[in-house]
Each structure stands twice: as structure tokens, then as C-alpha cells.
Amino acid sequence: MELTQQAQTAEFFKRLNPNKLAQNRLDIFNQAKEALIKNGLPKLKEEEYKFTAITKTLDKAKVSLLPAEKFDISASLTRKEVIADLDADIIAFNNGVYDANLSSYSPSLNVNVEDGSTETASFKKHFGSYAKADKDAFIALNTVYAKEVVHIHLAKKEVLTKPVIFRYYQSNNQETSYPRVLITSEEFAEGAFIEQIISEEGSGYFINGLTEIYCAENTHLQYHKVQKQSKEAIEVNTLEVFQEKSSTFSSYLLSLQGGMLRNNLNITLNGSGGEANMNGLYLLNGQSHVDNHTSVDHREPHCNSNELYKGVLDDSSRGVFNGKIYVRRIAQKTNAFQQNNNILLSEDATINTKPQLEIWADDVKCSHGCTTGQLDEEALFYLQARGVGKVSARAMLLEAFAADVIANVSIDSLRNYMIDNIKERLGAHY
């Protein structure tokens, strides 16, 4: 049976046991289930998944959408992709489920693993309030199958001294994992988060992660994600951010490898003076396919959003970019900027980009720019004329093109790790 149909049958939901869920959680669960039965998975050519035939790819890889069981994580896997000199609180997931053994964090960090039977007040208020199941099939799927929710709460004026790193360990049996995280905050809190998916080379899996972030008034939060996965990995992840007055949120994404990766980033600016920064860099080779969908919803006046996504595409890789900016009627004095630049290095690489503006307010400054091209021949010649070999000159220019996306990452060890990876990919060792 086709996956879409499979995901809509009663059989598919049989393994679920929602009985023990508290009322609020049960309502959200039921809404997600209904949305899934009604809409199914994205169909071929569906506008939001036009260039990323995710359902077909899952079908072809013979992935089971039922949630994977925990597996034995080898010591070598835990040592993989460890960021040098990074002092961080570690929260580990084993096939999408919280793993207490591999996690280690300071006792001051307020972490709750919610299985749904009981609910704290703040969990009840925020869980499922931002990621709506009827918006996207994969939000619905995650809401139905995520067993536990890791809830991190930052109290008023709490400033995290260390970043929090989420390490998602993945098995390799074409199974699906559904990690789910909720980050909430109170006024004036500050914190940084990092996300990594760790898998063995050559392992195939589907990871459907969902993270909701609530930024209270005057908070400063950052979220970083590095995608360096196995070449068979399929991923759809959603980051839903809800920002109150005068809050600042920045996201950094570095995509290096994966089979088919789809990143959804949705930000709602719900209070005046809010600022959202979105940075993304995709350096792809081989058959990698990375699809970045971002949307910023300006609901209140005096907010700023800056978006910078850049890509370097080699071999037969494919990049997809769709950036939406909505400016509502009352959101006057909005500044919204969006930039997407791409360099194609090979004949077989493809880029599909759609920078989209939807504006209903008149006193705003909004612009988007989008370019696709090659390295500047004259810049290359300039370097060669000064004795830099062609290969090095090329790498140098590519590095310069790419590096400014992550220049503002404030965690030194993470930035160095990112730069090392960029250099390695672009062959920039001189």
C-alpha cells in the first residue's frame, strides 16, 4: 500500500495508546490524527513540496513510518561529530526518544520529560500552540507519534551559562524517529541551543523532528543546527518560533550532507520591537537534496527580520529555497530583508528558489534579492595573477562567499567547528 494511504488508515494508528494522555494533550493528539486522516502526506507537485517529492522518496526507501524502538548506541557513535572544546549541557535522544544515560546537564537547567499523563502549567499553555497540525502533514505525524516531549524552561532573567546541545542518535534500519522539543522562556531570559543528528555512515532512516520555541518579552535566544548526516538520511524538521515584544531570535543552519533534507523554519513576530535573524548555508555535493522553507509572519509594528541563505552546489546536488515574508495590515514600520545567493559548480546541480513577499501594510521597507551564478572570473584571475593557484583561488573565493553566513555565531567552539567543516567541503586548506 502506498505510504500516503497507509498513513491514513485506522491500522496505522492502532499502535497508539492515547488513553493515558491528559485532556489538553489528548485534544492536540486528536486534532493531529484527524488532520492526518484528512490530508495524508504531501502529494506529488503539491506547492509546498513541489521540488521535494518527500512521499515518493520515503516510499522508495521503504521507510516504515511507525516510530522506531530504542537501539544500542555504540561508543564510537557517541564520539562522532563531537565539537571540540564545547562546554555544553547535553540532551541525548535515542531514535527520537530521550536517553537519560547519554544526557548530562547541570542541575540548574530546568528539563522536564513529559510523557503526556500529567502536565505543568507552562507546558499546557505552550505545547502545540505554535506548530499546528493542519498546517503541515509532518507536524501532524510528529504530534501523533512523538512519545515524549523534552521541555526546557528558562525562568525570568535566567541566563544560560552554557549552550544546550541536542544530540539525536539514529539507528540504520529505515525506521522513523520523532523527536519533539519544547523550549519556553520568561522575560529577560537568554540562551543558546545546538542541534546535531548523529548516525553511522551509510545508514538510512527518516527523522521527523519538531521543535517549538516560545520567546517571551525581551528574551534573547539562538538556535544552531548542523546537518552532516549519512547520504541515505531523509529528514523533515520543523522549527516553530513565537516571539513576543522586544525579543530577539537568531537561527543558524549549516547543511553539509544528507539524502533528502527538508527544513521548515516558521517565525511569528507577535510583539513590537521583535527581531528575527535567519541564516542558512548549504554546501552540497553528491546526490544531496536540501530544501529550506522559511516564513516570517510580521503581526505587529516595528519588527525587523533579516534573512540570509547561501548555497554552493556541486555534483548532482539540488538546493531548494522558499522564503516567505508576510507583513500584516497593522505591522507598519516593518523592516524585512531577505537574501538568497547561490553558486552552481557543476552541470548537473540544480537550484529552485522562490523568494516570496506578501505585504498588506504600506509604511514598510521590504526587499528581497536572489542571485544564481558562478564564481567571478575576474576575481579568480586577480588571485591567479598574484601567484595563487587556480584550485586555491577558487576555494578562497568560495570560502569568502560562504563564511559570512555564520560569522555571527557567538559560540567560538561551534563557529570553529563550522568553519572547519566549510573549509573541508570547499577544499580550502592552504
Next chain:
Amino acid sequence: MSKDDQILEDFTSREYEHGWTVDFEADEAPKGLNEDIIRFISAKKEEPEWMLEWRLKAYRAWLKMEEPEWANVNYPKVDFQDLKYYSAPKKKVNPKNLDEVDPELLKTFEKLGISLNEQKRLTGVAVDAVIDSVSVATTYKEKLGELGIIFCSFSEAVHNHPELIKKYMGSVVPATDNYYAALNSAVFSDGSFCYIPKGVRCPMELSTYFRINAANTGQFERTLIVAEDGAYVSYLEGCTAPMRDENQLHAAVVEIYAGAKAEVKYSTVQNWYPGDKNGKGGIYNFVTKRGICAGDHAKISWTQVETGSAVTWKYPSCILKGDYSIGEFYSVAVTNNYQQADTGTKMIHIGKNTKSRIVSKGISAGKSQNSYRGQVQVMKRATNARNFSQCDSLLMGNNCGAHTFPYIDINNSTAQVEHEATTSKIGEDQIFYCNQRGISTEDAVALIVNGYAKEVLNQLPMEFAVEAQKLLALTLEGSVG
């Protein structure tokens, strides 16, 4: 602010100046759409068998299609069975010259400001006038004929030049291309046909004027322009319709074929009835326009000034098949009151070293929605393709919307594609600067808007540019945000 509101109010209450009707007897088909109606239309036009077959094939394909809903427009659905698909002003013979044309008709065109006589004498523009989808008069035919140029109504061409029609009709926009193109292919009643032979430079601007007159009719005309190798033609199109409470459908097809080194310039000033200030009535303008640069070094240039229609759904496109071919799209789209426009272009780069340029200027006022939707596609084989796109939006008032949906799909690493878009309003400082120098606020707005749209207006032929500028000033004066 209250003064601004007042000016805005004045402006939004402005009525459509072409909203009259003329009563002349018309030949009409009964309401509804089925194969019999298509046979009726075909019989009325005394068409050959192959033409009827072509229509029926399109109709059968249309039946299987679904109405497109992806455009960023909202409107009550068209009941295709409640329309009349054929309405022609009654006449006895094909007029050989203007003296034989129904004087009532000539009056109509005089009202429109297109005096056929005057055009003929003064400007040297050859005009083909189409009322309710039937071509009523074509001027200058003989003079053009000396050069081998064919410029006539579509039905005449079907009779007199079947080999050309057979060869080119549907070659750029296939009968089954999309929902409205298929509908048009099935029921089109007339249109213009223009053929420029090899190496001929058309000495005058060719022009078509469209007018919907009868109530409850749809207008479905078809234009086919063929420029053989090395030919050049500049083609103008204008349109108006009477004020009516119900919505009327206009679903046209324009096809352009450009051979090697040929150049076709197609300019449109679209001023269909946009509906009243409460959004009642108005034309649904669902048009398919496409050109193909079939030979090397060919060039097609679309220029459009869109001020009318309740709902516009229109994407003049270029298929750049020949190496070194060039496609251009210049557009000014103005929406006011409850108008909705979803317009843009498609540039398909197939040949090597092809170039395209897109300049789109949207202006929204009142409660209107204005969208740019465009696609730049560079195929794998299209090395050294070059595209530059710019789409700017200007918002007036706080109840309108401006939207941009550019699709950029690149399959070749040597392509250079740039896209930029901005959204802004007329700055208070700009108005103040003009006021200071004794220019009233209304004039200042007209001045700024004209400057904003100048890049596009400059592309229009002289007579059209004047008309377009007047139209812009009329539509927008006083609407200060």
C-alpha cells in the same frame, strides 16, 4: 490625514469613463456551452471541417480539465453554462473600406477615442477592431498587402490562408495548454492574424482594439502573430467594456512566432471595466499569452500597462528556443478598489546564450490585491543564459496588498540569474519636497508614479505611452498613503 482621506475618497469614487453601451443589433448564440454551440459558431463563421475538428478536440480536452485555483485571486466562480459564446454585430457584407462600416460602430470607436478614420489619416497605424469578439474593420489592408504582410481578422485568415493557420495555430499555445486556453480554442469567435514575410520590416504599428458590448457574453478572441526570419513588427492592443453589474469573462489567447533574427514587440494597454467602487461587476481577464523565439537571434518583447479588469490572470511568456534569442517583459499593473491582479511572466531558456529581462512595477491602492508571479527557468542545455528581474511594488493606503511570487529554477551552472524586489510607499518627504516647490499633492503623486513607471512606459510606442500616462495619472492622482 483627513485631507488625504478626502482625496482618496474622491479618487475611489471616480467612475469608469468607457462605461457606456451602444445598441446595435447583434447576432447571438443561445446561452450555454456544448458541442452544438461549437458547431453553431463554426457554422456561423463558415469554417472548414478541420477547424471544427480542432475546436471540438479542444472542447473535449477542456471538459476533462479543472479550473485553476493556484492564483492569488478570489472571485465567484464563472458559470460556463450561463454565458453566451457568440455575439456579433449584425452586418451584411464584409466592409471593403470604412465607408461601408456600420455608422453606429464607427461612433462607438469614436467614443473610445479610436477614430478609425483619424487613425488612418494621421498616425498611420493599421487597426483591426474587434467588438464582442468579432472583427469589424481592418484598415490599411491594401497598403500592407503590397509588402506581403497579411493583417486581417482571424476568420478571414482561416478562409484565405488556411496553410498558415494550420501551421502556426496552437504551435505556441497548444489547444490543451490550460483551462482557459482550451476554452478559448473551443469557442473563439474571431481575433487578429498577422503575418510578416521573411526580411520585411512592417512600416507601421499594427493595432487591435477589443470591446465587449453585449451583456452576458464572454469574449474569446485569438491573436496569432507570425514573424518570419528577419521580420520586424510592433503590435498594439487596447481594450474597453461597458459597465455592467455582473462579471464578464474575457479569455483570450495570443500566440507569437518569431523566426531567426525576427523581432516582435507586443504592447498592451488593458483598460477593461474594473467594476464599481464596491467591487460589483467588472471583467474577468484570464488571458494566455506566449511567444516563441524559434530561430537564433530572435527577440520578443512584451510591454503591458494593466489598469482595468476586476480580476486579472495573465502571464505573457517567452520561450527562448533559438540560440542568442532575447525575451523581455515590461509591466505596470495598477489595481484600485476591489481589483485583483495576478500577473507576471515566464522566461524559459532553452537555447544557448539566451537573455531575458523582466521589469515589473505594481501599484496597489484602495482595497485591491496586486501580485507578481513569474518564473525564470534555465534548462540544462542553455549555457550562458542571462536573466535580470526586478519587481517593485508601491502601496497606497493601508487596505491593499502587494505580493511577489518569483520562481527561479536553474539547471545549468553557467547561468547568471538575478532577481530583486522591493516594496515601498510614496514617501512623505518626497511629497513635501514637491509641495515646497509649488506642486500640489495630487500632481506630485502623479509625477512620482510616472517616474516610478517610466522604465516601462518608455518601452511603449508614442501614441500608447501618452494614453498610458494619462490613464495612470487619472487612476492614481490623490491617493496618498
